[in-house]
Each structure stands twice: as structure tokens, then as C-alpha cells.
Amino acid sequence: MGEFVARKDNFLVFETGPSEDLTLQWARYQDASDQCSLSRIWGGIHPPVDDIAGRRIGYRIGHQAFAFAERYFNGEIPTEEQTSSSRISYGPNPVRSSDRVLTVYFEHPDDLQKTISLYDTYGNTIMTQKKDYIQSLTLRTDGLTEGVYILAIATSDYTEKVKLVIAP
Numbered sequence: 001m002g003e004f005v006a007r008k009d010n011f012l013v014f015e016t017g018p019s020e021d022l023t024l025q026w027a028r029y030q031d032a033s034d035q036c037s038l039s040r041i042w043g044g045i046h047p048p049v050d051d052i053a054g055r056r057i058g059y060r061i062g063h064q065a066f067a068f069a070e071r072y073f074n075g076e077i078p079t080e081e082q083t084s085s086s087r088i089s090y091g092p093n094p095v096r097s098s099d100r101v102l103t104v105y106f107e108h109p110d111d112l113q114k115t116i117s118l119y120d121t122y123g124n125t126i127m128t129q130k131k132d133y134i135q136s137l138t139l140r141t142d143g144l145t146e147g148v149y150i151l152a153i154a155t156s157d158y159t160e161k162v163k164l165v166i167a168p
Contacts, residue, residue: 001025001026001027002025002026002027002028002029002032003023003024003025003026004023004024004025004032005021005022005023005024006018006021006022006023006024007021008020008021029062030059033055033058034055037051037054037055038051073094088104088105088106088107088153088160088162089104089105089107090102090103090104090105090151090162090164091103093162093163093164093165094164094165094166094167095141095164095165095166095167096167096168097167097168099141100140100141100142101138101139101140101141102138102139102141102151102164103136103137103138103139104116104136104137104138104139104151104153105135105136106134106135106136106137106153113130113131113132113155113156114130114131114132114134114137114153114154114155115128115129115130115152115153115154115155116128116129116130116131116137116139116151116152116153117129117151117152117154118139118149118150118151118152118164119149119150119152120147120149120150121147121148121149121150126144126149127139141166144166145166146166146167146168147165147166148163148164148165148166149163149164149165149166150162150163150164151163151164
């Protein structure tokens with residue numbers, strides 16, 4: 001059961017409310033989505049004519065995205081580390097809480113300078129390191145929350161970006 005608590009006079013942005021603490025519950029994500037759609041119509045934010053079409057599209061896209069993610073995490077879709085054109089390899093991915101270490105190996109350690117950057121999904125830089133003439137680099141992921149990150153590796157000759165998953 002999903003649950004959300006809206007605190008009295010502390011939740012709404014464009015008006016005062018709710019007038020008392022309110023707990024919303026949903027048995028399925030789809031139920032929460034339906035209630036969200038209706039509240040936007042009742043609040044005058046979205047026109048009713050788009051509601052049903054939008055829900056249908058969301059339903060289709062949501063199921064497709066979940067199926068894609070499931071295939072990705074089951075190893076049915078090759079990751080960057082499994083492609084032969086990659087100039088780096090890395091692992092483990094996903095990084096589990098028991099590991100908390102990611103090692104990046106470079107195909108061409110003689111590249112003069114490598115810049116390694118880690119970004120969150122909002123594009124915020126988590127860390128950047130510059131290294132010269134290295135064969136491998138070990139990154140500690142202790143301070144990172146679970147989720148998806150982008151690891152960017154750049155030299156004077158190429159730039160490569162790969163998805164990095166921090167799992168429980």
C-alpha cells in the first residue's frame with residue numbers, strides 16, 4: 001500500500017491547504033496516477049479533454065519502460081561494458097552495497113590525461129578526477145545513494161559516457 005501524508009497548510013504551493021493533515025493511500029501506482037489526473041482537472045490545471053488519452057499513453061509507456069528496464073537488469077540488453085567498441089571496461093555494475101567500489105580499466109593507458117566525472121540524473125556533478133597515464137582507477141561509492149548515475153570518461157581523443165547503477 002502506497003501512502004503520502006500532506007501536512008496541514010504545508011503542502012500546496014499555489015494556495016493554502018490542506019486545512020488538516022491528510023493521508024492519501026493507493027493500492028497500485030495506477031491508482032495514484034488516476035487520482036493525480038483527477039485532482040489536476042478539478043484544480044483547473046489540465047483540461048479534461050486530455051485526461052483519458054494521457055492516461056492511455058502513460059499506461060502504455062509505463063509498461064514498455066518497465067519491460068525495457070527488466071531486460072536491461074536481467075542482462076538481455078548489452079551494457080556499455082559489453083560492447084567491443086568501448087575504450088574502457090568497468091565493474092561491477094550495478095555496484096552493490098557489499099561492494100561499494102567500482103574499478104574502471106582503460107584500453108589505452110598511454111592517453112595523456114583522463115578526466116573522470118560522475119553525474120547524477122539531474123546533471124549535477126558528483127565528482128571529477130584528472131589522472132595521467134593510468135591503466136585503472138578505483139572509485140569508492142560509499143557516499144552515493146541508490147540510483148542511476150552517469151560516468152563520463154574523457155581524454156584528448158575521445159569521450160565515453162556509461163550508466164552506473166548503485167544498488168542496495
